[in-house]
Amino acid sequence: MKFLFLITFIHILPQCSGNPLSRHHTTSEEIKREIARYSDIAKAIINLAVYGNAQNRSYERLARFVDTIGPRLSGSKNLEMAIKYIFNALQEDGLENVHLEPVKVPHWERGVESAMMLAPRSYNISILGLGSSVATPPEGITAEVLVVTSFDELHKRAQDAKGKIVVYNQPYISYEETVKYRLLGAVEAGKVGAVASLIRSVTSFSINSPHTGLQKYQFDVPKIPTACISVEDAEMMARVASRGTKIVVTLKMGAKTYPDATSFNTVAEIVGSKYPEQVVLVSGHLDSWDVGQGAMDDGGGAFISWEALSLIKELGLRPKRTLRLVLWTAEEQGGVGAQQYYQLHKVNISNYDIVMESDEGTFTPMGLAFTGSDKARAILKEIMQLLQPINVTNIYENGGGTDIDFWVRDGVPGASLYDDISKYFWFHHSQGDTMTVQDPSQMNLCAAVWTVISYVIADMEERLPR
Structure with missing residues (x-):
C-alpha cells in the first residue's frame, strides 16, 4: 500500500436517484465544516478509549476470551463455544439486534502429525499440516527429499521429483508474493508425481516455529499430504542437499475432512436515528x-x-x-462466512455506506487504508484530521480484506485498519499467536481510530459518494 500524498477536494455530486440524502449539491467546504463540528466528539472518544474508563477494555476482554476459549478452527467445538460466549457478551453489553446468522463452514482436523528425518541423521522436524490436507497412510510416507527454491526449479527437475517428498525452501519476499507456495505447493508437487510436500513457513522471522494456513487442491491433480515446516529446518535441508547428501523423511499425518458444519456470523447494532436502513459495517473474524x-x-x-x-x-x-458489527466465521477458510453473508444481504447493497474490516493486527495504528471514489477518499482524508490528537491521520490505498472484498468489488467503499505490521507475520498462523503479542495501549489507539471513523461516517448527513 502506498501513501496518498495529496487530494484536492472537488464538488460532491448528488448520489444515485432514490438516495434520501441527495437533495442538493454539497461543496467540499461545507463538508469540511460539517466534519470539523465532530472535533469534540472525536476527542471524547479518544479520551474514553485511550485515557478514560474504557482504557485497556478491549485488551482485557480479548484476554479473558482467548484464555477461556483458546484457538477457534472452523467447524470445531471451540468455535461453537466462542460464538456462544460472544453472543452473550454482546447482549450483556446492551447492544441492539444481537443475533446469529447461520452458515455452513468447512470442518477439517489435523489429527496427530509428525515428520522424522531418518538420513543423514535422526531428527524430529517440526510441522503443522495445512488446512484441507489429506492424510498419509497410517504407517506414514517414507521417501527421499527433493529440495527446491521455486516452482520453476521444481518443474525443471520434474523427473527427480517423482516419488519424492518435495521440500520448498523459497525465499521470503513478501506475504502476498510468497504465500503462493503454501497455497499451491501441494498441487505443483502433485503434478510432477511427488508423494508429499513440505513448505517453508511464510514468514520473515522464525524461532523454529512452523506456520499453518489454507492450501488448495485442484480436482485434476492427485491430492498429496502437505504441511509447513520452520524456516530453520527448510534451510538446514537445503544446505544438506546442496552437498549432495541424501535426505530421507518419514511423514505421518492423521488429517480428516468432515462434512460441512453449521456455524454463525455474529451480529450486533446501534440502530440509526434517522436513516436506520443505511449501514456502516465494522468487522473482524472470530x-x-x-x-x-x-x-x-x-x-x-x-x-x-x-x-x-x-x-x-x-x-x-x-x-x-x-452501525453494524459483524464478527465473521470461517474467514481462514477463504471468507466462507462473509461470502454467505454477502449472498444473503446483497439485495440491500445500496444501503451499505461503507464496509470496514480489521484483520492485520492491532499494533500501533498508522492510518486507514481505503478503496473507493476520489470524492469519498477526500471526505475520509478530512475525517482522519479528527485523529490528530493521537497522530493517526494518513490515508493509504487498498482498503479491502478477505471478508469485505465481496462488497468492495461491487462498488461499496471499503476500509481497513492500517497499522504497523512489521512483526505481524512473525506470529501469523503459528503457536506464537497469543496474548503476549498484544499490547493494551496499542489496542486502545486502534479502538479510538476505528470508533471515530465509523461514527462520523455513520452520522454525517451525506453518504459517501460511490
Missing part, C-alpha cells in the same frame, strides 16, 4: 487456526470492532445510520 490463541489473528480486530460500538453506546451517541 475464527482462527487451531494453534496459539488466535489473539492477533483476528481476536484484536474483532474486539476493537466490538469496542467501537461499546464506546459509542457509553458516550450516549446514536448516529444517523445504523
Whole structure:
C-alpha cells in the first residue's frame, strides 16, 4: 500500500436517484465544516478509549476470551463455544439486534502429525499440516527429499521429483508474493508425481516455529499430504542437499475432512436515528487456526470492532445510520462466512455506506487504508484530521480484506485498519499467536481510530459518494 500524498477536494455530486440524502449539491467546504463540528466528539472518544474508563477494555476482554476459549478452527467445538460466549457478551453489553446468522463452514482436523528425518541423521522436524490436507497412510510416507527454491526449479527437475517428498525452501519476499507456495505447493508437487510436500513457513522471522494456513487442491491433480515446516529446518535441508547428501523423511499425518458444519456470523447494532436502513459495517473474524490463541489473528480486530460500538453506546451517541458489527466465521477458510453473508444481504447493497474490516493486527495504528471514489477518499482524508490528537491521520490505498472484498468489488467503499505490521507475520498462523503479542495501549489507539471513523461516517448527513 502506498501513501496518498495529496487530494484536492472537488464538488460532491448528488448520489444515485432514490438516495434520501441527495437533495442538493454539497461543496467540499461545507463538508469540511460539517466534519470539523465532530472535533469534540472525536476527542471524547479518544479520551474514553485511550485515557478514560474504557482504557485497556478491549485488551482485557480479548484476554479473558482467548484464555477461556483458546484457538477457534472452523467447524470445531471451540468455535461453537466462542460464538456462544460472544453472543452473550454482546447482549450483556446492551447492544441492539444481537443475533446469529447461520452458515455452513468447512470442518477439517489435523489429527496427530509428525515428520522424522531418518538420513543423514535422526531428527524430529517440526510441522503443522495445512488446512484441507489429506492424510498419509497410517504407517506414514517414507521417501527421499527433493529440495527446491521455486516452482520453476521444481518443474525443471520434474523427473527427480517423482516419488519424492518435495521440500520448498523459497525465499521470503513478501506475504502476498510468497504465500503462493503454501497455497499451491501441494498441487505443483502433485503434478510432477511427488508423494508429499513440505513448505517453508511464510514468514520473515522464525524461532523454529512452523506456520499453518489454507492450501488448495485442484480436482485434476492427485491430492498429496502437505504441511509447513520452520524456516530453520527448510534451510538446514537445503544446505544438506546442496552437498549432495541424501535426505530421507518419514511423514505421518492423521488429517480428516468432515462434512460441512453449521456455524454463525455474529451480529450486533446501534440502530440509526434517522436513516436506520443505511449501514456502516465494522468487522473482524472470530475464527482462527487451531494453534496459539488466535489473539492477533483476528481476536484484536474483532474486539476493537466490538469496542467501537461499546464506546459509542457509553458516550450516549446514536448516529444517523445504523452501525453494524459483524464478527465473521470461517474467514481462514477463504471468507466462507462473509461470502454467505454477502449472498444473503446483497439485495440491500445500496444501503451499505461503507464496509470496514480489521484483520492485520492491532499494533500501533498508522492510518486507514481505503478503496473507493476520489470524492469519498477526500471526505475520509478530512475525517482522519479528527485523529490528530493521537497522530493517526494518513490515508493509504487498498482498503479491502478477505471478508469485505465481496462488497468492495461491487462498488461499496471499503476500509481497513492500517497499522504497523512489521512483526505481524512473525506470529501469523503459528503457536506464537497469543496474548503476549498484544499490547493494551496499542489496542486502545486502534479502538479510538476505528470508533471515530465509523461514527462520523455513520452520522454525517451525506453518504459517501460511490
